[in-house]
Amino acid sequence: MTADIRGVLLCGGRASRFGADKLLAGAEPIVVQAARHLLEATGNALAVIPPGREALRAALEPLGCEVLETDRTALGMAGSLVAAIEATERADGWIVALGDMPAVHTGTIKAVRDALLGGAAIALPCDAHGRRGHPVGFASSLRGELLALHGDVGAREVLARHPGAIRSVVTDDGGIFVDIDTPQDLDRMGGR
DSSP: OOOOOOEEEEOOOOOTTTTTTTGGOTTTTHHHHHHHHHHHHHOOOEEEOOOOOOHHHHHHHTTTTTTEEEEEGOOHHHHHHHHHHHHTTTTTTEEETTOTTTTTOOOHHHHHHHEEEEEEESSEOOOOTOBOEEEEEEEEGGGGHHTTTTTSTHHEEEHOOOGGGGGEEEEEOOOGGGOOOOOHHHHHHHHO
């Protein structure tokens, strides 16, 4: 039986620095790019969005994403992640990606998935200097800790508690560091 590794796409940010709905910005919306890469790598994606974001839902569902609308997105990244873990509680693991990070290569996400399938409790991409990026994979053994998260720091505290459990996937994929927070970020990526 194949392990059930779930792709989770967090799309709950307020985009305060962007000045508009950044996830839908760009010639091809950045969230569509991020979702497509996650879907190609994992075969599934659960997008966590705020209530009433019909345009965001309409962009994601045709790709094959499941969409979870929850008011817990207002609680920050951890609130969104907890909602996703609860919705997929029987999964063997999760790869947590961000909707505003469209440049992560599919191969990088597959490498994180392979590390989880190979027994890693936590897997994440890093560059040759050890600088960590996204997405981050978690095995089901960490379900309880993930469900106990709160605030807007995501799962950073889980990583801090388990430094020896982290399997780093070394990559030259600069997309692991590219998040779109401002229109200038989008311009630098060539996305308008």
